[in-house]
Amino acid sequence: MLRLEDMKITQGGFHLRADFEVSQGARVAVIGPSGAGKSTLLGAIAGFVPHAGRITWRGDPLAKDPGARPVSILFQDNNLFPHLSAAENVALGLKPSLRLSAPERARVHDALARVGLDGMGNRRPAELSGGQQSRVALARTLIRARPLLLLDEPFAALGPALKAEMLALVAEIVAETGATLLMVSHDVADARAICDETSLVAGGVAHAPQPTGALLDDPPPELRAYLG
Numbered sequence: 001m002l003r004l005e006d007m008k009i010t011q012g013g014f015h016l017r018a019d020f021e022v023s024q025g026a027r028v029a030v031i032g033p034s035g036a037g038k039s040t041l042l043g044a045i046a047g048f049v050p051h052a053g054r055i056t057w058r059g060d061p062l063a064k065d066p067g068a069r070p071v072s073i074l075f076q077d078n079n080l081f082p083h084l085s086a087a088e089n090v091a092l093g094l095k096p097s098l099r100l101s102a103p104e105r106a107r108v109h110d111a112l113a114r115v116g117l118d119g120m121g122n123r124r125p126a127e128l129s130g131g132q133q134s135r136v137a138l139a140r141t142l143i144r145a146r147p148l149l150l151l152d153e154p155f156a157a158l159g160p161a162l163k164a165e166m167l168a169l170v171a172e173i174v175a176e177t178g179a180t181l182l183m184v185s186h187d188v189a190d191a192r193a194i195c196d197e198t199s200l201v202a203g204g205v206a207h208a209p210q211p212t213g214a215l216l217d218d219p220p221p222e223l224r225a226y227l228g
């Protein structure tokens with residue numbers, strides 16, 4: 001279980017509070033107005049954003065070092081390196097030096113195959129479509145095999161069909177690995193598609209996750225205002 005205990009974040013004049021739990025294996029959408037603090041919340045869990053209070057995973061406080069946290073995070077722009085091949089971009093998730101052993105190379109191969117990019121490991125990002133680039137970035141988070149997967153609007157730039165495909169792939173992968181998912185999205189259809197629970201971030205508070213259907217069918221005033 002992931003617990004945010006009396007967490008408080010201050011960035012200049014911006015404040016965000018959170019005090020809730022996420023069950024292991026849950027799939028939680030994080031929705032709310034622009035600037036409400038969704039990315040900041042994920043950043044705090046990943047270790048990039050300082051905060052007061054505690055974040056624990058399975059009862060233990062998270063390490064200070066982001067790299068030592070049980071977390072993989074994927075952002076919208078994918079952060080692929082243009083001069084590296086798809087396989088090398090994935091390998092960065094394992095070893096920044098890219099000096100891989102044979103078993104590690106096999107893991108890169110498997111991760112690429114898992115996202116449907118078998119045989120494309122030698123291509124550079126510019127030789128891949130937008131959807132394929134998203135798959136490379138997803139493979140890089142997969143290879144880290146961390147139990148908490150944080151996605152920050154990763155597929156926002158994709159067309160509807162490709163996005164649906166990627167969401168389905170994420171749902172399959174978290175089901176296979178048992179990972180706990182927190183996914184920021186501006187599209188509530190994404191929440192309905194793959195997240196059983198949804199956390200609303202608004203008015204300086206990241207609220208405890210609620211069942212997605214019930215929350216979206218009968219939204220509280222802050223969510224109603226956001227949904228328009």
Ligand SMILES: Nc1ncnc2c1ncn2[C@@H]1O[C@H](COP(=O)(O)OP(=O)(O)OP(=O)(O)O)[C@@H](O)[C@H]1O
Binds near residue numbers: 011012
């Ligand atoms: N380094 C920083 N210093 C000061 N304020 C910051 C910093 N980073 C972000 N902020 C502010 O923190 C608030 C939350 O930003 P955040 O990016 O988390 O919002 P968001 O809900 O993810 O927005 P969006 O949906 O537009 O991506 C914003 O008001 C932003 O201006």
